[in-house]
Amino acid sequence: MKMAKKLILASVVLPLVLSTSAFAFGGKDHKGPQDECRPGLDRGMMKELNLTDTQKEQFKTLRQANKEEMKERFNDKKEQGEKARMAHFDKVNALLTADKFDPTKATELAQEMSDKQVKRQVDMLSKQHKMLSILTPEQKTKFIELQKERMEDCDDMPRHHGKDRK
Numbered sequence: 001m002k003m004a005k006k007l008i009l010a011s012v013v014l015p016l017v018l019s020t021s022a023f024a025f026g027g028k029d030h031k032g033p034q035d036e037c038r039p040g041l042d043r044g045m046m047k048e049l050n051l052t053d054t055q056k057e058q059f060k061t062l063r064q065a066n067k068e069e070m071k072e073r074f075n076d077k078k079e080q081g082e083k084a085r086m087a088h089f090d091k092v093n094a095l096l097t098a099d100k101f102d103p104t105k106a107t108e109l110a111q112e113m114s115d116k117q118v119k120r121q122v123d124m125l126s127k128q129h130k131m132l133s134i135l136t137p138e139q140k141t142k143f144i145e146l147q148k149e150r151m152e153d154c155d156d157m158p159r160h161h162g163k164d165r166k
Helices: 004-024 044-049 054-075 078-099 103-134 137-156
Strands: none
Touching: 054 078, 054 103, 078 103, 103 137
8 A cells, every 4th residue: 555655646746846847947048939929018019019218117117126026025935935835745745645535635725726826816917917007008009919919829839739739
């Protein structure tokens, strides 16, 4: 029975480790088709929107403030975050290696992870809203058009998974 538990644990942990290391090696400057297909306001779009010098300065100020906020968040909570990650890891391991699967505990863990993801998404959307509030109504309309064009171009790109795969 111990061997079966080890195999189950390995089958869960190994993909997580591999995906994490693949992400880490991608690095900050990693470019690929997925980067082009992400919605948002990038430098190329900003040039097409003909921003005023004031708007450029406002964007720069917001980006700098976001950068500082992230630095503070990670520096102040680095140790707390590590403890929380280890506690979560311990809960997952306890669930996976238990003699019987407990759906209630699994649901609680899944809910914790979902709540964190929702919080991050709301935070990200709030920041994007602040950035887009700098634009004039005409620029917002142009931004939406540019984003639609980008997403249409992405729809035409070949996929490397699912039924498009050969």
